[in-house]
Amino acid sequence: MGIPDVKKYIRQETMPTPFCRGCGHGILLHAVLIAIDELGMDFKNMLFVSGIGCAAWIPSPHFAADTLHTTHGRPIAYATGAKLFNPKLDVVVISGDGDILSIGGNHLIHAARRNMDIKVIMANNRVYGMTGGQLASTTPHGGITATTPEGNPERDFDACRLVLACGAGYAARHSVAEPRKLIGIIKKALQYKGFAFVEAMTTCPTHYGRMNKMPVPYEMIEELKRISTPGTRAQVMAGAAPEGKIYVGEFV
Amino acid sequence: MEGCAACVEGALKAGCNFFAGYPISPSTEIMNMMARRMPKSGGVFVQMEDEIASIAAVIGASWAGAKAMSATSGPGLTLMLENLGYAFATETPLVLVDVQRCGPSTGQATRPGQGDVMQARFGSSGDYETIALAPWSVQEMYEMTARAFNLAERYRLPVFLMTDELVTHLHEVVNLDVPVEIVERAKPHGQPPFGDPKTNAMTPMPCFGTGEKLLVTGSTHDEWGYRRTTDPEVQRKLVERITEKVTKDREALAEVEEHNTDDAETILVSFGFSARSSYAAMRMAREQGHKVGLARLKTLWPFPQGAIRCIGERAKRLMVVEMNTGMVQREVERFAPCPVCGVHKVEGEPISPAEILKALGSFAV
Numbered sequence: 001m002g003i004p005d006v007k008k009y010i011r012q013e014t015m016p017t018p019f020c021r022g023c024g025h026g027i028l029l030h031a032v033l034i035a036i037d038e039l040g041m042d043f044k045n046m047l048f049v050s051g052i053g054c055a056a057w058i059p060s061p062h063f064a065a066d067t068l069h070t071t072h073g074r075p076i077a078y079a080t081g082a083k084l085f086n087p088k089l090d091v092v093v094i095s096g097d098g099d100i101l102s103i104g105g106n107h108l109i110h111a112a113r114r115n116m117d118i119k120v121i122m123a124n125n126r127v128y129g130m131t132g133g134q135l136a137s138t139t140p141h142g143g144i145t146a147t148t149p150e151g152n153p154e155r156d157f158d159a160c161r162l163v164l165a166c167g168a169g170y171a172a173r174h175s176v177a178e179p180r181k182l183i184g185i186i187k188k189a190l191q192y193k194g195f196a197f198v199e200a201m202t203t204c205p206t207h208y209g210r211m212n213k214m215p216v217p218y219e220m221i222e223e224l225k226r227i228s229t230p231g232t233r234a235q236v237m238a239g240a241a242p243e244g245k246i247y248v249g250e251f252v
Numbered sequence: 253m254e255g256c257a258a259c260v261e262g263a264l265k266a267g268c269n270f271f272a273g274y275p276i277s278p279s280t281e282i283m284n285m286m287a288r289r290m291p292k293s294g295g296v297f298v299q300m301e302d303e304i305a306s307i308a309a310v311i312g313a314s315w316a317g318a319k320a321m322s323a324t325s326g327p328g329l330t331l332m333l334e335n336l337g338y339a340f341a342t343e344t345p346l347v348l349v350d351v352q353r354c355g356p357s358t359g360q361a362t363r364p365g366q367g368d369v370m371q372a373r374f375g376s377s378g379d380y381e382t383i384a385l386a387p388w389s390v391q392e393m394y395e396m397t398a399r400a401f402n403l404a405e406r407y408r409l410p411v412f413l414m415t416d417e418l419v420t421h422l423h424e425v426v427n428l429d430v431p432v433e434i435v436e437r438a439k440p441h442g443q444p445p446f447g448d449p450k451t452n453a454m455t456p457m458p459c460f461g462t463g464e465k466l467l468v469t470g471s472t473h474d475e476w477g478y479r480r481t482t483d484p485e486v487q488r489k490l491v492e493r494i495t496e497k498v499t500k501d502r503e504a505l506a507e508v509e510e511h512n513t514d515d516a517e518t519i520l521v522s523f524g525f526s527a528r529s530s531y532a533a534m535r536m537a538r539e540q541g542h543k544v545g546l547a548r549l550k551t552l553w554p555f556p557q558g559a560i561r562c563i564g565e566r567a568k569r570l571m572v573v574e575m576n577t578g579m580v581q582r583e584v585e586r587f588a589p590c591p592v593c594g595v596h597k598v599e600g601e602p603i604s605p606a607e608i609l610k611a612l613g614s615f616a617v
Contacts, residue, residue, distance in 0.1 A: 066460045069469035074308045081309030082316040084296045110301040
């Protein structure tokens with residue numbers, strides 16, 4: 001299968017993107033548009049909602065569609081209001097792990113519990129990139145960040161496990177190191193009737209990479225491949241991933 | 253009808269078709285009634301997980317085309333402040349009812365207060381202007397709620413209905429047949445949503461899902477919504493537009509109802525339920541031969557500085573009556589050419605006419 005031309009979905013005047021050299025968000029941006037194109041979705045009917053952070057800049061301002069760039073942590077709540085008032089809109093939230101899971105965690109929990117018919121694509125680079133590489137709830141134990149210079153003393157978080165526990169009918173995870181698989185789960189999520197969650201593991205070489213001995217972007221892509229291991233829904237729910245590994249796949 | 257019920261009627265009359273809220277005393281009845289009435293009138297009701305989510309949902313719905321509102325009290329308003337700032341910056345119409353209670357903090361949840369005057373005006377970060385109305389009767393809960401929606405549409409911003417626990421729970425006769433203007437949204441096509449490029453005047457509110465490819469962001473943005481976070485001129489124009497659209501109509505917006513002020517030596521200045529007690533005290537004082545008048549603020553923001561200057565030129569003194577430690581008094585002092593004093597009470601109880609008369613008694617009028 002070739003790569004569709006997705007230029008028509010992009011505001012050309014916003015190119016090139018502001019993302020750093022080696023940032024994984026560019027791959028996710030492209031993956032989302034390929035998924036939409038291959039599904040033949042009506043772009044005019046879509047609403048992209050994002051919060052604050054580098055990942056929130058994936059749809060805003062690059063997508064030539066209705067975009068709602070909100071306050072930090074709140075895109076899911078804004079999206080809920082828009083979708084409830086106009087259910088005909090295809091509402092997709094694209095934002096980062098800090099935005100969706102930390103400050104926005106409560107809204108994620110309730111959207112999943114309510115089975116709100118919105119799709120949430122969470123770019124997880126395991127750090128707060130935009131503000132200079134601070135600790136995230138997804139930073140691995142021991143990870144060096146701007147606020148954990150001696151190594152993260154906390155445990156991290158499995159977003160898919162949380163979302164499944166809240167009753168979500170579709171949760172899946174892949175990384176930008178395997179874009180075709182990522183496109184596949186994004187397509188499934190976009191077609192799912194009800195709340196659907198996609199976690200896209202991605203890279204921040206500028207901050208997390210540099211602080212954790214992976215300054216070269218390709219080293220982070222290789223790391224994502226190394227730590228990804230196929231897992232089932234039951235394995236994710238049990239929280240039984242082997243040390244240093246992350247389950248990928250569809251957890252249905 | 254109870255004040256809370258009249259508020260709901262006024263909202264529905266004005267075309268409110270989206271309510272998102274969270275329970276908080278003493279505003280909860282408004283939400284409960286909306287839960288029953290909104291679906292029946294073809295609108296959408298949702299109870300969200302917290303106040304932050306409520307105001308966020310209201311803003312999202314407004315951009316999807318809704319006349320949206322929420323109702324809360326002081327602590328809930330505090331939680332909503334960040335997203336209210338977003339609504340001011342993005343020029344999002346919405347109505348927020350604040351049923352003020354005794355604070356600070358959790359305070360006395362079921363008792364009245366008027367302590368959110370400054371929070372409504374200055375609570376969110378940065379510079380913006382707002383419109384805040386202060387009903388004093390159940391009839392005004394009906395009419396001013398409807399007016400709030402019209403002002404929100406006309407000026408593209410959040411409009412506060414600053415009521416309190418007392419007015420919200422009063423039972424009074426209401427005339428629901430009074431003519432009520434209803435302002436509808438333009439939903440234009442192809443126009444810049446955030447200011448005219450030449451004049452910087454406010455532009456009409458568009459809508460998601462109409463092919464507009466809208467760019468809505470709380471970051472500083474140009475007339476099309478593109479982020480311009482390093483451009484001082486764009487920043488200046490944004491703040492200028494969202495403030496001047498209100499200040500240019502300051503005198504028309506800032507309504508004051510005067511009673512017996514022409515020959516008054518002391519003019520009481522009050523709003524909401526405190527104005528009811530002030531009105532009674534004024535009448536009692538007049539019966540005793542004292543020249544007392546009342547300027548009742550129907551609008552708190554933009555502050556009626558013109559009216560205060562005028563009555564301050566006529567009277568010997570102004571006495572501000574409010575259930576806080578002097579929030580409106582500070583504003584009155586800024587503009588009144590005569591001495592200003594106050595009757596303050598933060599006890600979770602209304603200020604009584606007797607208390608006002610006692611304060612008046614200290615002046616030989």
